[in-house]
Amino acid sequence: xxxxxxxxxxxxxxxNWQGSHGIPVRLLEHIELxxxxxxxxxxxxxxxxxxxxxxxxxxxxxINVANVGRALPSLALLAFGLVIAISLGLGLGFWPTVFxxxxxxxxxxxxxxxxxxREVDRDIVDAARGMGLSEGQILRSIELPLGLxxxxxxxxxxxxxxxxxxxxxxxxxxGALGRFIVDGLALQEYDQxxxxxxxxxxxxxxxEVSFAALERATVPAGMRVVR
Amino acid sequence: MKRGRxxxxxxxxxxxxxxxxxxxxxxxxxxxxxxxxxxVTRPDVIVGSTNFYEQITLGELYSQILEANGYxxxxxxxxxxxxxxxxxxxxxxxxxxxxxxxxxLAFLDKDGKIAKPTTDxxxxxxxxxxxxxxxxxxxxxxxxATDQNGFVVTKDTATSKNLKKLSDLVPxxxxxxxxxxxxxxxxxxxxxxxxxxxGITFKxxxxxxxxxxxxxxxxxxxxxxxxxxxTSDPSIVAKNFVLLDDDKHLQLADNIAPVVxxxxxxxxxxxxxxxxxxxSAKLSQAELNDMNKQVAxxxxxxxxxxxxxxxxxxxxx
Numbered sequence: 001x002x003x004x005x006x007x008x009x010x011x012x013x014x015x016n017w018q019g020s021h022g023i024p025v026r027l028l029e030h031i032e033l034x035x036x037x038x039x040x041x042x043x044x045x046x047x048x049x050x051x052x053x054x055x056x057x058x059x060x061x062x063i064n065v066a067n068v069g070r071a072l073p074s075l076a077l078l079a080f081g082l083v084i085a086i087s088l089g090l091g092l093g094f095w096p097t098v099f100x101x102x103x104x105x106x107x108x109x110x111x112x113x114x115x116x117x118r119e120v121d122r123d124i125v126d127a128a129r130g131m132g133l134s135e136g137q138i139l140r141s142i143e144l145p146l147g148l149x150x151x152x153x154x155x156x157x158x159x160x161x162x163x164x165x166x167x168x169x170x171x172x173x174x175g176a177l178g179r180f181i182v183d184g185l186a187l188q189e190y191d192q193x194x195x196x197x198x199x200x201x202x203x204x205x206x207x208e209v210s211f212a213a214l215e216r217a218t219v220p221a222g223m224r225v226v227r
Numbered sequence: 228m229k230r231g232r233x234x235x236x237x238x239x240x241x242x243x244x245x246x247x248x249x250x251x252x253x254x255x256x257x258x259x260x261x262x263x264x265x266x267v268t269r270p271d272v273i274v275g276s277t278n279f280y281e282q283i284t285l286g287e288l289y290s291q292i293l294e295a296n297g298y299x300x301x302x303x304x305x306x307x308x309x310x311x312x313x314x315x316x317x318x319x320x321x322x323x324x325x326x327x328x329x330x331x332l333a334f335l336d337k338d339g340k341i342a343k344p345t346t347d348x349x350x351x352x353x354x355x356x357x358x359x360x361x362x363x364x365x366x367x368x369x370x371x372a373t374d375q376n377g378f379v380v381t382k383d384t385a386t387s388k389n390l391k392k393l394s395d396l397v398p399x400x401x402x403x404x405x406x407x408x409x410x411x412x413x414x415x416x417x418x419x420x421x422x423x424x425x426g427i428t429f430k431x432x433x434x435x436x437x438x439x440x441x442x443x444x445x446x447x448x449x450x451x452x453x454x455x456x457x458t459s460d461p462s463i464v465a466k467n468f469v470l471l472d473d474d475k476h477l478q479l480a481d482n483i484a485p486v487v488x489x490x491x492x493x494x495x496x497x498x499x500x501x502x503x504x505x506x507s508a509k510l511s512q513a514e515l516n517d518m519n520k521q522v523a524x525x526x527x528x529x530x531x532x533x534x535x536x537x538x539x540x541x542x543x544x
Contacts, residue, residue: 091448173435183434186409
């Protein structure tokens with residue numbers, strides 16, 4: 001109970017809501033870091049997955065390569081990212097963390113987008129082709145809208161993973177909410193540590209909920225389940 | 228076996244001649260002096276060390292100067308941390324090792340009942356000796372060199388802002404970022420001490436690591452202006468950092484000094500003490516850091532580095 005009191009006290013202390021080390025700044029850093037990592041992952045993963053899904057070729061390889069990506073430990077990727085960032089002169093903190101998060105975000109995006117496009121009813125695609133739509137048009141106006149909810153659910157999984165894992169960035173002198181956890185441990189200030197963990201968890205849940213709402217909103221009108 | 232060794236040592240001693248007569252006046256030049264009649268028995272010495280490069284180099288310095296003066300030295304280096312080496316010294320498994328005044332005092336007298344380490348090396352040494360007395364150990368002269376918290380800046384920063392000592396930071400610190408371990412802002416030997424003792428307040432603090440690769444990289448990449456490293460960190464020499472002098476004595480006196488068993492000193496004629504003190508007299512921070520850099524960064528053999536240094540200082544031939 002005392003721990004809970006300490007936690008509430010830490011979270012309500014105005015000093016922790018101010019300055020370059022305060023909660024708002026750390027929260028924004030966390031969102032920025034996560035958003036950029038997911039966007040970079042999307043730029044890499046989506047074109048590949050959509051192409052493979054549309055042509056139906058190499059799918060086995062794409063999914064397996066992406067799954068190997070899942071098996072890489074984030075801590076190892078972080079160390080790797082740190083070495084790359086330093087050799088490129090990008091410094092500590094932000095970029096090493098992005099280098100860790102991008103490979104983490106790619107697998108769920110690739111897998112879901114590939115499956116989303118593959119699972120679109122072949123009859124519809126054939127009909128579209130019969131009506132004279134080009135391959136690009138088929139992808140844009142048939143496969144993509146129909147597959148969008150599944151594609152988005154892949155992005156949601158990636159985003160939630162990224163938000164939770166961005167915490168590790170504090171180990172390489174990054175900002176973000178992980179700072180509270182790493183510093184709390186170093187200082188043996190467990191209220192700070194718990195507050196950091198709680199804030200990360202809340203942000204992950206908020207990410208999950210917003211993407212779920214987005215998914216619902218993007219289901220084509222004709223496919224919606226009427227309640 | 229034991230007798231044989233003593234005999235051998237005596238023979239060696241007769242052959243090379245002792246410093247008791249030869250070197251009493253002119254320190255150091257004892258090696259190959261002409262034989263005199265008086266045979267001196269040199270006790271066998273076991274030199275120990277803990278498990279990092281600086282300790283092994285110091286162990287080599289002590290061993291080689293003794294060997295050059297006719298002692299038979301056994302090296303027991305890399306034994307482990309202080310928790311292992313200190314009891315080994317007390318129990319006679321080793322005869323001497325290199326220690327750090329304030330850290331050893333705090334280690335042996337945890338609650339500070341007998342003496343507490345201070346920022347003054349002389350005072351800390353006196354306090355340490357009080358704690359060592361019941362253990363039949365003696366701390367010899369300390370060196371200027373330390374291994375303690377130090378604040379460093381890059382060569383560029385030092386030149387452009389004209390920084391040599393910590394007090395020089397007072398006017399410029401409000402535009403600078405300090406980097407160090409996350410606990411630094413609340414620790415009396417880190418940012419808190421800089422504020423209380425020097426009146427230095429930085430623009431911001433960046434949490435990094437305890438004198439590790441993050442701090443060094445951040446300094447090089449100019450993500451921080453001032454970094455906390457250990458004063459004998461080899462990267463200070465390797466990366467051309469400038470260690471700011473602790474001119475108001477914020478840090479506890481962790482000067483390097485040999486600690487020797489009284490039993491060994493009693494068997495000796497005072498030469499051993501004089502030889503080890505002659506090392507401490509010459510061991511400045513810059514000299515130690517240079518040796519640390521050669522061993523830790525350039526991967527030179529600590530034996531070779533120690534021998535070269537002793538020769539350069541004129542302590543051995």
